Amino acid sequence: MSKYLIVVDMQKDFVDGALGTKEAVAIVPSVKKRIEKAVADGEEIIFTRDTHEEDYLETQEGKNLPVKHCIRGTEGWEIIPELKQYATKIFDKPTFGSRELGEYLADENDAESITVIGLCTDICVISNAALIKAFLPEVPIIVEQDCCAGVTPESHENALKALQSIQVKVI
Numbered sequence: 001m002s003k004y005l006i007v008v009d010m011q012k013d014f015v016d017g018a019l020g021t022k023e024a025v026a027i028v029p030s031v032k033k034r035i036e037k038a039v040a041d042g043e044e045i046i047f048t049r050d051t052h053e054e055d056y057l058e059t060q061e062g063k064n065l066p067v068k069h070c071i072r073g074t075e076g077w078e079i080i081p082e083l084k085q086y087a088t089k090i091f092d093k094p095t096f097g098s099r100e101l102g103e104y105l106a107d108e109n110d111a112e113s114i115t116v117i118g119l120c121t122d123i124c125v126i127s128n129a130a131l132i133k134a135f136l137p138e139v140p141i142i143v144e145q146d147c148c149a150g151v152t153p154e155s156h157e158n159a160l161k162a163l164q165s166i167q168v169k170v171i
Helices: 022-041 059-065 099-106 121-135 154-166
Strands: 002-008 044-050 090-093 111-119 141-149
Touching: 002 022, 002 099, 002 121, 022 044, 022 111, 022 141, 044 099, 044 121, 090 099, 090 154, 099 111, 099 121, 111 121, 121 141, 121 154
Parallel strands: 002 044, 002 111, 044 090, 111 141
Antiparallel strands: none
């Protein structure tokens, strides 16, 4: 049985770039420490990377959030320097949740538990945790709240409550 650590969208644009927040900057040391623990404990570490193309503003998401971010190949798209060395397995995703990540975890069929951390709690963390829960309903899914930040502190708290309601363990 394996343990997995999913690191969601720890990219420059979400930390201190186009959509960055002080709360996102504040979790970086905790996220790095959690990843180092995963390395020491032999957990498989998987990163997701929000990935948009130049036509982002023409997409449904771009029309609802008209801020160009995480455009493939730009500095804002990159995993932040503090974590880049750990990002050896990355799932690029054009939307909030990664179907490919869910399929990968389901195909591995050996998950003892899956922990999800990163950005943003109320958008991509909640989307990926729910998606993973749908693929693997009997596997414990954990979200570590101190290693997550939302668009706002209020939306972070709301997302944590919603995660608990779908039987994701929030610690």
